[in-house]
Amino acid sequence: MRALGLVCVTSFLLSIIYLISTTAFNAIVSLQAFSLNVSYIPPILFILIRKIRGQHIPYGAFKLGRYGIIVNLVALGYLSFVILWIPFPTELPVSGSNMNYAGPLLGAIIVAALLDWTISGHKRFKIPVPQKL
Numbered sequence: 001m002r003a004l005g006l007v008c009v010t011s012f013l014l015s016i017i018y019l020i021s022t023t024a025f026n027a028i029v030s031l032q033a034f035s036l037n038v039s040y041i042p043p044i045l046f047i048l049i050r051k052i053r054g055q056h057i058p059y060g061a062f063k064l065g066r067y068g069i070i071v072n073l074v075a076l077g078y079l080s081f082v083i084l085w086i087p088f089p090t091e092l093p094v095s096g097s098n099m100n101y102a103g104p105l106l107g108a109i110i111v112a113a114l115l116d117w118t119i120s121g122h123k124r125f126k127i128p129v130p131q132k133l
Contacts (some may be wrong), residue, residue, distance in 0.1 A: 023097050026090075030102035032111075034086045037079050038106065044079070048072040 018025040050057055051069055064071055087103035 012033040023099070023101070027101035027105055030086060030100050031105045035106055036081065037082050037086065037108070041076065041079055041083075044072050048076070082098050 014025065014028065017028065046058060048069065051072070087100050089098055089100045091098045
């Protein structure tokens with residue numbers, strides 16, 4: 001019930017933001033899509049590098065076999081294309097009311113996360129230890 005309440009309250013607050021400023025709402029929605037696509041790049045890239053070097057990771061139930069490298073390269077190409085176009089404004093000429101603020105917002109969030117890690121995050125982080133079943 002608490003999770004449903006949180007979703008309802010969050011949706012309600014986002015709808016209020018839309019009523020106040022469509023630019024702010026569009027920035028929030030674009031930020032979600034932009035950051036989600038950016039977050040896919042590191043794991044795909046690191047797995048691709050290990051496959052190219054011949055240091056294969058332990059596979060789970062699903063394996064692409066010899067097509068894995070090709071699929072990873074296509075995924076990185078697609079993500080690069082999408083990440084290039086998501087932060088572009090939707091209208092020309094660009095003004096303060098129709099600019100897409102997803103890029104600057106993502107940059108601010110990355111800077112804030114790096115500051116948090118530098119100041120105190122590295123002290124709070126505990127490496128997960130696998131438990132025996």
